[in-house]
Amino acid sequence: MARWIAASQQNFPPATAGKGFGEDDVLGFSPSFRDQENQVFGCEHYKRNCKIRAACCGKLYTCRFCHDKSSEHSMDRKATAEMMCMRCLKIQPVGPVCSTPSCGGLSMAKYYCSICKFFDDERTVYHCPFCNICRVGKGLGTDYFHCMTCNCCLSMKVVDHYCVENCMKTTCPVCSEFMFTSSTSVRILPCGHCIHAACFKEYTRSRSTCPSCIEPLGDVGTKPKPPNNREGNKPISDSRL
Numbered sequence: 001m002a003r004w005i006a007a008s009q010q011n012f013p014p015a016t017a018g019k020g021f022g023e024d025d026v027l028g029f030s031p032s033f034r035d036q037e038n039q040v041f042g043c044e045h046y047k048r049n050c051k052i053r054a055a056c057c058g059k060l061y062t063c064r065f066c067h068d069k070s071s072e073h074s075m076d077r078k079a080t081a082e083m084m085c086m087r088c089l090k091i092q093p094v095g096p097v098c099s100t101p102s103c104g105g106l107s108m109a110k111y112y113c114s115i116c117k118f119f120d121d122e123r124t125v126y127h128c129p130f131c132n133i134c135r136v137g138k139g140l141g142t143d144y145f146h147c148m149t150c151n152c153c154l155s156m157k158v159v160d161h162y163c164v165e166n167c168m169k170t171t172c173p174v175c176s177e178f179m180f181t182s183s184t185s186v187r188i189l190p191c192g193h194c195i196h197a198a199c200f201k202e203y204t205r206s207r208s209t210c211p212s213c214i215e216p217l218g219d220v221g222t223k224p225k226p227p228n229n230r231e232g233n234k235p236i237s238d239s240r241l
Contacts, residue, residue, distance in 0.1 A: 028060030031086040041086045048119040049086055050108040052094065055079035060091075065183075080117040083108070128153050133181070152180065154188075164192035173211040174199035191215040 028051060034042030041049045043062035051060040054067050054075050061067040067075040084091045085098040087106055092098070096112040097105045109119035113127045116134045126139035130146045135153055137144045144153045149163040167188070168180045172195055179186050185197040193212040195203070208217050 027058075029084070029089070031089075032062045032066075042121070046109075046119065047121040048109045049098070049106060049121075050083045050119065051086060052077070052080045052117060053082040053084065053091065055081060060084050077117050078115065131180075152186075158188070161188060162190070162192040167192060167194050170194070172196045172199055174203050189215075189217060 031041060032043050032051065034040045034044070034047045040047060043066050045063050045065045048062065051062050053060050056073060056075060056079075057071065059067070061070075061075070064075040064077045080094050082091055083094040085100060085103060085106065085108070088098060088100045088103050090098065090100045092100070094117055095108070095114075097103075097107050109121040111120045111123075111125045112118070113125075113134050115127060115132070118125075118134045120134075123136055124138055125134050126137055126144070127134045128140060128144075128146055130148070130151070131153055135144070137153070140146060140153070143156050145156060146153050147161070147163060149165055150161075150167045151165070152168040154161065168186060170179060171177060172179050172182070172186075173193070174195060177184070177196070179194055179196065182196065186194050187197045187200045188194055189200075189210050191210050191213050193210050195211065203211060204217065209215060210217060
């Protein structure tokens, strides 16, 4: 406990200095666990060995989802400048490893993106320089490519698709969430419109037309005969992280 208080006096504004830190502390100056029983650091969203300090409010959270869940504002993860190693509790410049000698170069996660300030210790992730965000996948030219017209990453399995400019930079027609920055997988329809994969599955239980333009979707579950020579009904991008 004394170590936490000493570190807080050095790294936090005077208004919080001397305050006791614990599980319920609003600053988040304590470890969090993805697996409490096995002492695996992280949260319900990610496995990682650090917390990031939100530039907007100065509080420590394991990820942006944890921040947004308990705040009335959204976190700009790319603006992150500091992190806290959850082993030594040292607040330091954000980076791939802990700088404290006692941690011996402890990696914060298997994957770290210096642009997005993103850590992930469980999945295969890549950063798309065109989308300028991290996505689940092996990378451009391996299992994804970036369509400059649609302005999004598409699965290499999509041999041919109907381009719609900035097709993902809109809201899902079912749940209204902005799809380009959504953490949910997106699917392209034969007409070129996009929809969350989960929303598509639910929507097509009772409907067979695009919710945006009412164009027929084809035979859902099989490779459709594309209307007007368009190919669709294929997933185009895994989730943004």
